[in-house]
Amino acid sequence: MENTDMSSNHSPRTRLTAVAALTLASALTLSACGSDSSDDSDSSSNAKNAAAVTVTDASGAEVKVPANPKKVIALSEMDLDSSLALKVKPVGLSAGRGQKGAPEYLADQAKGIPVVGAVTGPDVEKVLQAKPDVILAGQLADQQVLKQLKGIAPTVVTIDRTKDWKKSLEITGKVLGKSDEASAFLKDYDTKAADVKKNLGDNAGASVSVARYSAKGTAVMQQGVFISDVLKDLGFKRPGIQNKKGEGHSTPLSDEDLKQIDADWLFIGTLGSTGPDAGLFKELKGKAAYKQLDAVKKNHTTEIDGSKWTSLGGAQAAVSVLEDVEKAMGK
Helix, strand or coil: CCCCCCCCCCCCHHEEEEEEEHHHHHHHHHHHHHHCCHHHHHHHHHHHHHHEEEEEECCCCCCEEEEECEEEEHHHHHHHHHHCCCCCCCEEEEEECCCCCCHHCCCCCCCCCCCEEECCCCHHHEEEHHHHHHEEECCCCCHHHHHHHCCCCCCCCEEEEEECHHHHHHHHHCCCCCCCHHHHHHHHHHHHHHHEEEEEEEECEEEEEEEEECCCCCEEEEECHHHHHHHCCCCCCCCCHHHECCCCCCCEECCCHHHCCCCEEEEEEECCCCHHHHHHHHHHHHCCHHHHHHHHHHHCEEEEHHHHHHCCCHHHHHHHHHHHHHHCCCC
């Protein structure tokens, strides 16, 4: 079972170094002194406050953020996806699950963005060095780390316990001054989903299974994760335990239980098209238990980009999944 919580109370990556802490403290002190030194500073401060907006984040906290921020840090795959979907290129990102940088499906759009953290948590010193206007903190729940980030820039938790990418996009749109664009994106998504459903023909209402393969073996995607929400929008059924909410992001299976990934249609892949996991996937396809699956026998299997289908997901990932489904199952 995987753990997607980015927080870690004991991770050295999430602690400010002495230099970083001193830099932050000095910056805050200079800011305080400047605000008391002249009427001009007061006027500047008032103008800055007037240009700020208050956003209620996914944790329920009210956060004052600058209007139309230019330097944004994205501390989750979903934050990166949402920002890029809204035409805002972050100045820092956290590496995706199983990735050294951005998720594979976002690699071209995210080219050149520095890595300032990983799934396990942000590198606070690198975040500080990026000098952000605002920090999109994903589902980060570690209060100690959040306090450090808030000392750098306004910090917004964008993902709640449901991990609903639509809610997250709406929050990100408010933070980035792109609410209209977020609404338009969601409207276009709904239209696209409806069109795909119409184009499914006899496959409408079929059972669909989603699995990922890695060095740890096969894992299925249950309810409460990104891909299950997208498949629900298309009206698909899910087999067996995929109808239930899992305890983690995905549920591992032994080869003896491989039958649980069977369905009318099977979408399966790894987190990367290259690397050790991709090589191991070839071994899975050669196993007798895999070959005996009904979906395999009917040639109803599609190899997917796991960084898009089976990770945290996001707005662009959702649209791309619709396209993948239509290509595989459309009439």
